[in-house]
Amino acid sequence: MTALPVLEVERAHVRYDIVTDRVPFRKVNRTLSEPLRWLYRAVVPGQRIQVRAVDGVSLEIAEGETLALVGESGSGKTTLGRAIMQLERVVKGSIKVDGINVREVRGGRARRRLYRTVQMVFQDPRESIDPGLDVESIVAEPLVGLGIEHRKKARRARTIELLHQCGLPASLLGERPGRFSAGELQRVAICRALAPAPKLLVLDEPLSALDLSSQAQVASLLRQLQADLGLAMLLISHDLAATRHIAQRVAVMYFGQIVEVAPTTDLAARLLHPYARALISAVPQLSRLSQTDPRMAIQPSALSPPPGCRFHPRCAEATDRCRREKPKLKQGQLPHPVACHVVHDGA
Amino acid sequence: MSVPLLDVRELSIRIPRGANGYAHPVRGLSFTVPRGETVALVGESGAGKSSVCSALMGLLPAGAKQGGSVLFDGKALRPHEVRGDRLAMVFQDPLGSLNPYVKVGRQLSEVLEVHRGVTGRAARRAAIEMLERMGVADADQRFDHYPHQMSGGIRQRVVLAMALLVEPELLIADEPTVSLDVTTEAQILELLRDLSHTRGTSILYVAHEPAVIAHTASFLHVMYAGRIIESGPTERVLAHAAHPYTRALIAAVPHIDGDAPPVPIAGNPPEATAPDAGCAFAPRCALARSACLDRVPRLEELADQHRSRCPVVLEEMA
Ligand SMILES: Nc1ncnc2c1ncn2[C@@H]1O[C@H](COP(=O)(O)OP(=O)(O)OP(=O)(O)O)[C@@H](O)[C@H]1O
Ligand SMILES: Nc1ncnc2c1ncn2[C@@H]1O[C@H](COP(=O)(O)OP(=O)(O)O)[C@@H](O)[C@H]1O
Ligand SMILES: Nc1ncnc2c1ncn2[C@@H]1O[C@H](COP(=O)(O)OP(=O)(O)O)[C@@H](O)[C@H]1O
Ligand code: SF4
Ligand code: SF4
Ligand code: SF4
Ligand SMILES: [Mg+2]
Ligand SMILES: [Mg+2]
Ligand SMILES: [Mg+2]
Numbered sequence: 001m002t003a004l005p006v007l008e009v010e011r012a013h014v015r016y017d018i019v020t021d022r023v024p025f026r027k028v029n030r031t032l033s034e035p036l037r038w039l040y041r042a043v044v045p046g047q048r049i050q051v052r053a054v055d056g057v058s059l060e061i062a063e064g065e066t067l068a069l070v071g072e073s074g075s076g077k078t079t080l081g082r083a084i085m086q087l088e089r090v091v092k093g094s095i096k097v098d099g100i101n102v103r104e105v106r107g108g109r110a111r112r113r114l115y116r117t118v119q120m121v122f123q124d125p126r127e128s129i130d131p132g133l134d135v136e137s138i139v140a141e142p143l144v145g146l147g148i149e150h151r152k153k154a155r156r157a158r159t160i161e162l163l164h165q166c167g168l169p170a171s172l173l174g175e176r177p178g179r180f181s182a183g184e185l186q187r188v189a190i191c192r193a194l195a196p197a198p199k200l201l202v203l204d205e206p207l208s209a210l211d212l213s214s215q216a217q218v219a220s221l222l223r224q225l226q227a228d229l230g231l232a233m234l235l236i237s238h239d240l241a242a243t244r245h246i247a248q249r250v251a252v253m254y255f256g257q258i259v260e261v262a263p264t265t266d267l268a269a270r271l272l273h274p275y276a277r278a279l280i281s282a283v284p285q286l287s288r289l290s291q292t293d294p295r296m297a298i299q300p301s302a303l304s305p306p307p308g309c310r311f312h313p314r315c316a317e318a319t320d321r322c323r324r325e326k327p328k329l330k331q332g333q334l335p336h337p338v339a340c341h342v343v344h345d346g347a
Numbered sequence: 348m349s350v351p352l353l354d355v356r357e358l359s360i361r362i363p364r365g366a367n368g369y370a371h372p373v374r375g376l377s378f379t380v381p382r383g384e385t386v387a388l389v390g391e392s393g394a395g396k397s398s399v400c401s402a403l404m405g406l407l408p409a410g411a412k413q414g415g416s417v418l419f420d421g422k423a424l425r426p427h428e429v430r431g432d433r434l435a436m437v438f439q440d441p442l443g444s445l446n447p448y449v450k451v452g453r454q455l456s457e458v459l460e461v462h463r464g465v466t467g468r469a470a471r472r473a474a475i476e477m478l479e480r481m482g483v484a485d486a487d488q489r490f491d492h493y494p495h496q497m498s499g500g501i502r503q504r505v506v507l508a509m510a511l512l513v514e515p516e517l518l519i520a521d522e523p524t525v526s527l528d529v530t531t532e533a534q535i536l537e538l539l540r541d542l543s544h545t546r547g548t549s550i551l552y553v554a555h556e557p558a559v560i561a562h563t564a565s566f567l568h569v570m571y572a573g574r575i576i577e578s579g580p581t582e583r584v585l586a587h588a589a590h591p592y593t594r595a596l597i598a599a600v601p602h603i604d605g606d607a608p609p610v611p612i613a614g615n616p617p618e619a620t621a622p623d624a625g626c627a628f629a630p631r632c633a634l635a636r637s638a639c640l641d642r643v644p645r646l647e648e649l650a651d652q653h654r655s656r657c658p659v660v661l662e663e664m665a
Contacts, residue, residue: 216611245608
């Protein structure tokens with residue numbers, strides 16, 4: 001049986017085009033992420049610049065599967081998630097959600113169809129949820145907005161069912177989320193995303209604004225949803241330890257590219273790419289001291305990717321070849337795909 | 348035994364909230380930070396950790412009432428006299444401690460001017476040296492940057508550099524790494540360990556999870572609903588936790604090895620406005636019995652320096 005993948009990303013490229021003279025700096029400062037804010041200051045006005053935020057990414061998610069997308073901040077994870085939602089334009093390559101080519105989605109109807117298939121949950125629920133609305137209006141919003149359920153009674157029944165699925169009591173319906181904990185709010189946000197019964201959920205750092213026990217609550221909810229609904233998920237995170245218990249596979253992203261894709265069982269022993277190894281050894285653990293190579297302190301600039309392997313300035317294993325030649329993501333003799341010359345040579 | 352650098356006794360904090368209500372985020376907290384040691388304060392969000400830090404820094408909101416006593420180097424602490432000098436703090440959000448309109452170099456040398464009377468070239472040199480010690484590459488170039496020109500990790504290093512320039516005796520670090528990548532977090536933790544070894548700086552490290560401090564703090568206080576519910580040498584508490592909340596917190600840590608997924612703690616901590624009603628953890632505790640609601644359990648010693656506020660576990664272990 002070969003089920004069609006729910007998400008199929010093929011050599012996708014997303015670039016941020018910036019012309020430096022238009023927007024006043026104050027406004028830029030509020031709306032752009034850091035390196036771009038810097039650009040507006042550092043770069044000659046009128047210059048055109050491109051940040052290759054997603055630079056040739058290919059990945060697939062099967063029905064009911066969860067793939068974790070892991071990497072440091074600035075690596076392009078959010079941009080890829082937004083591109084799947086058609087919130088960023090894919091300039092090269094393709095993204096297909098359940099067969100729908102996102103690049104070709106135009107007009108309200110096609111968009112509504114896309115959003116019935118895929119929904120996104122954002123990092124900070126305090127920013128993505130309007131605290132003035134009651135829980136019922138929040139959760140039922142996509143049912144109205146996507147024209148799924150017009151009848152009020154049926155909508156309420158569906159809303160109660162959704163709350164139940166997310167482990168929230170129906171008594172919350174009339175409450176405003178102002179006093180909810182961040183963990184409860186995040187569950188409400190997940191609940192809302194489930195309203196159109198999507199096949200794919202894109203979750204952007206759903207755990208990182210939460211404290212430990214809320215993290216574990218949301219993680220166990222996500223596992224529950226996989227089991228109950230057969231939902232596929234792209235779980236964006238910078239935390240390998242927290243996500244490996246939710247996802248079946250993990251894709252490690254660095255500088256706009258995927259450098260390794262591996263199953264999550266025995267993850268710590270399995271990952272091979274030097275960057276992935278560095279992420280693993282930095283995770284704070286009760287059982288051992290976290291460690292980093294001093295080279296990891298080097299902060300790469302999004303504006304000038306290093307030649308050859310983009311990780312080479314921070315890599316303890318780097319050779320001359322690494323400084324010249326880009327490694328390709330390939331499996332070769334390895335148990336799973338890795339983009340590293342040295343790992344492939346040692347196999 | 349020598350006098351601890353910081354000695355907090357029965358600290359309690361009330362903050363007016365609403366018409367005639369108040370929040371009571373800290374309810375009788377006692378702990379010490381010995382000289383040259385790193386002491387951790389760990390607990391869920393809302394436990395009152397930041398309120399403790401604010402009190403120590405003299406930054407509680409207007410109208411707040413503070414009870415108990417705080418001794419710094421054996422004398423009653425007057426925060427405004429030692430703040431930014433013998434006592435410094437690093438906050439969770441590094442942007443909050445930096446002026447967005449002033450180059451970081453200027454902000455750093457200003458600290459030296461105000462507190463040490465060092466100016467001009469000498470201040471610049473000292474500031475750059477400190478940035479380098481904090482692992483900031485190209486420190487002399489960074490000197491002329493504005494805060495927004497730096498990634499979060501570098502900003503947090505700048506804030507640390509600023510706090511440490513005056514060589515404080517006590518550094519209070521309130522969740523300084525929560526917004527950072529694990530790679531940066533590991534570097535900052537290493538920096539703090541190094542600081543305590545080489546300079547003997549005392550550190551109060553606040554975190555919401557025990558893994559972060561497991562190998563950095565020598566002593567651990569677990570805080571719940573405004574009180575310390577368990578404390579002791581870090582290794583001992585983590586290996587032999589004697590309070591159900593500490594055990595739950597440890598079980599909620601995700602591991603990078605092994606199969607066991609993190610276990611959530613059911614329910615929520617009580618609101619800071621809730622009056623005392625026996626053990627604050629009772630509504631979430633699997634071991635709770637009716638006696639737990641009678642009065643707030645006392646912090647009792649079960650081994651050398653190891654104390655817990657749960658009579659049920661204590662009885663079990665006896
Ligand atoms: N004004 C500047 N001059 C030189 N380099 C800069 C400047 N501003 C940013 N950079 C560099 O650009 C790179 C990317 O910065 P960015 O702000 O994206 O980091 P980040 O990935 O968001 O990290 P963090 O999680 O720490 O915020 C870093 O190497 C940073 O030091
Ligand atoms: N709206 C934007 N305009 C221009 N550049 C952006 C924008 N959003 C993100 N970027 C840049 O694209 C890169 C990837 O960012 P992002 O996808 O947010 O990474 P991540 O989610 O992995 O932290 C970064 O260099 C970031 O600064
Ligand atoms: N200025 C304030 N006014 C009213 N309540 C406050 C104030 N600051 C903190 N609190 C309350 O005190 C409790 C503890 O807060 P805080 O000290 O920030 O905890 P933590 O740092 O452990 O997350 C919270 O319930 C919070 O709502
Ligand atoms: S990683 Fe192991 S424990 Fe976690 S969900 Fe998968 S099988 Fe279960
Ligand atoms: S290709 Fe070279 S520089 Fe890149 S990760 Fe592998 S060893 Fe390191
Ligand atoms: S005193 Fe009772 S409720 Fe509190 S932690 Fe111990 S067993 Fe649980
Ligand atoms: Mg992001
Ligand atoms: Mg706090
Ligand atoms: Mg963390």
